[in-house]
Amino acid sequence: MKEIISQKHAVLMLSFFIFGGIAITGVPTLQAEQDVWIAIILGMIMAFIIYFVYARILTLFPGNGIYEVIGIVFGKVLGKIISLLYTWYAFFLGTLITIYFSQFIRIYALHETPDAVMTIVMPMVGVYAVKNGIETIGRFVGALFPIVILSMITVTFLSVYLFDYSHIKPVLYNGLKPVLVNTFYIFIRPFAESVLLLAVYGSLRKKSSFYKVYFSGLIIGGIMVLLVTFRTLLIFGIHNMHFSTYSSYESIGLIEFGQSFQRIEGAVAAVFLVTGIFRGSICLYAAASGLAKVFNIQDYRSICAPIALLSSLYSLNLFSSVDELVEWNEKSYPFYAVPILVILPVIIWLTAEIKMRIAKKKLQTSADADA
Amino acid sequence: MILLLTVIAISTIYIFIDLVPLYKKQKWTGFFVYSVLLLFCILIALLMALNIKIPNLIEPIQKLITAIRGE
Secondary structure (H helix, E strand, O other): OOOOEOHHHHHHHHHHHHHHOOOOOOOOOOOOHHHHHHHHHHHHHHHHHHHHHHHHHHHHOOOOOHHHHHHHHHOHHHHHHHHHHHHHHHHHHHHHHHHHHHHHHHHHOOOOOOHHHHHHHHHHHHHHHHHOOHHHHHHHHHHHHHHHHHHHHHHHHHOHHHOOHHHHOOOOOOOOHHHHHHHHHHHHHHHHHHHHHHHHHHHEOOOOOHHHHHHHHHHHHHHHHHHHHHHHHHHHOHHHHHHOOOHHHHHHOOOEEOOOEEOOHHHHHHHHHHHHHHHHHHHHHHHHHHHHHHOOOOOHHHHHHHHHHHHHHHHHHHOOOHHHHHHHHHHOHHHHHHHHHHHHHHHHHHHHHHHHHHHHHHHHHHHHHHO | OHHHHHHHHHHHHHHHHHHHHHHHOOOHHHHHHHHHHHHHHHHHHHHHHOOOOOOOOHHHHHHHHHHHHOO
16 A cells, blocks of 8 residues: 655655754854854755755656656666665665764763664664654654754743854854855755655655645755754854764753753753654665665565664774764765765756656657547 | 674564565565575674674775865
């Protein structure tokens, strides 16, 4: 039976996916420094363009996910090779998410727990979610979204007394160039990473508008990213943001009212972890459905468990420390991800447009001949 | 060694939950892919338990990107 997700859930999934990318780590700030908020706005504008491409791909082939579209557009052999690339990316991103969140739990909560325990247990939650189907994940996001928004707004209001507005000054002190470089990094993470949702949106209810889903999701997710970044920047300042791997989380730890109301970061951490599990589930879904498509397996759910286990083991080998991961994310990751997040979707879109036009012309010619 | 035992324990659970039904339904492609992935997981866990270094894909990718960027 085909799974169906509603337009509302699709929008919330995209916003959640975008927000989850920076929920505890914050956005990359190396180049733009205190002007990072400008880079986020510019990153959103860039994301509008690539989201148009994503939405157009799905509009051309409604009811089909990215792997089906690739199969239709590029044929069997080339289609499988490109599908494998996306499967690999989904697997790789899932591994990075596992590292970030398992290290987070180890650093702030369970210091003595071996890495292996967290990295193996966390993706098992994702396996459970994916086995229940994408429809269930959509409903889960729908139920949780108000809680995330409420916690975000509450924490922001509670932290107003810590805001130091000198942290965002001077504006554009180093000129526009570093801001533009940072824009590229922010465009990749967290915005363009949502290419993986192309695998999910094949299940979108008929008559839903992909453009509405992408643009509404981007606006909601972008505003959430902007709000969290502004809050962290105003509380922490750019230098502390550079030194902290989990700057969003640590800045919340400074909020306290007397002795009775403090350390609220624990409650917020739970929300952050849920976004991590959601992102991990989407990566697992994309990897499992991609592999299922490549090997012509009917039910992707039947193979998601060993993929998650492999991802866990891979995450233990990938980086020796979380600092190494941060360095990779800030220096190499955007360049590594660009071909899959930007170049390939553009090639798929252009090829699909050309193929559709040729098919239309052929239909018209045969209709004219019949007449 | 704890890692290897954990992986074997989890794999055993997965075999009963997923692999046996795949075998009973005679879905051979799924059964084959699942088995290969699971064996691969156990192999990696075994290598890690024996402290044998597993090739890391990140290093060559990072070197390539650094070379392209000219740093």
